[in-house]
Amino acid sequence: MNTTFSEMIDRLTATTPEQEDYTGEDGLLYCGKCHKPKEAYFAPDKAAIFGRDRHPAECDCQRAAREEREAAEKRQKHLDTVEDLKRRGFTDPAMRDWTFENDNGQNPQAIRARNYVKNWERAYAGNVGCLFWGSVGTGKSYLAGCIANALMEKEIPVYMTNFALILNDLAASFEGRNEYISRLCRYPLLILDDFGMERGTEYGLEQVFHVIDSRYRSRKPLIVTTNLTLSELQHPKDTAHSRIYDRVLEMCPPVCCTGGNFRKKAAQDKLGLLKELMNE
Structure with a gap:
């Protein structure tokens, strides 16, 4: 001994x-x-x-040598954490490329999205979300993805999905609706993309309400993107939609996304390239 x-x-x-x-x-x-x-x-x-x-x-x-080694270990740990957050937080791997660094600079609302990330601590403390609304192809989903990626780079968990996937998950869930919705509400930020495009069945609307209402009660920020107009959100056609939209508008100050249709522009660019290649 x-x-x-x-x-x-x-x-x-x-x-x-x-x-x-x-x-x-x-x-x-x-x-x-x-x-x-x-x-x-x-x-x-x-x-x-x-x-x-x-x-x-x-x-x-x-x-x-020790400080360099520790810095390298810290960088690798950060990269591993961010990789895990993005793997869990995005339902579509393509969303990883929706970053401010990849932005073409043509969306006038990008500065607002950047400022949201910059002031995240205040937004989280005040339970302030955002509603990106506007016509198809104006970059709403992309801006939401930029926010998600930027916050994940800060090691803040974010989940970005849509109600079509949520309803499918609920239908196939073995853990139960309440546990599934509770898991959604545990994320510091939840992003619901293409809001209003889900099925308008009575069952579907009831599940949408439960998710929105649970997030509302969790007092955590919510970001929503939608092709619905602000007028449609403010003047819903029935009570079922009214109780959903009222909560969304209370949690998410609206930001109108304007400008040209980015998808049409991308399609035109590809068509131009195809013509050039075929002419050669």
Whole structure:
């Protein structure tokens, strides 16, 4: 037992010299590169405990190597965390490319999306979401995806989905509706894409209400994208839609997405390229 303890003390207090290291005038081992000590003397009371008069110390070279190693480990841990968040948070892998860095700069509402991320702590504390509404192809989903990616890069969990997938999941769920909806509400930010495009059956509307109402009660932010007009949201056709839309508008201040149809523009660009290739 004593031998094992002595061996452990030897390992903790011994310093292994490199070829270029040398012993200084004070009797300590010095680094041959940075010329800083690799050893330090114990205080007299500590020396009596360990049976040695010195212990290892970091020279500048060792400190720099350790800090670089720790920084690399921290970067890798961050990348692994973000990768896991995006794998869990997006229902479509293509959404990973919906970032501010990939934005073409033509969407006038992009600055608002950037500011939302910049002020996320205040938005979260105040339970402030956002409703991106406008015509088809105006970049609503893309802006929501930019927000999701930017927050995930900050290691904030986000889940981006749509009610078509939610209703399918609920129909096939073995864990029960309440547990599934509770899981949605645990995310700091929930993004519902293409709101209003789901089936208008009585069952479908009831499930939509339960999700929206549960999120409302969780007091956590919600971002919604929709092709519905603000007038349609403010003046629903019946009570079933009214109780859903009222909660959405209370949680999500509306932002109108205007401008050209980005999908049409992309299709025209591809058509132009095809004509060019065929003419060649």
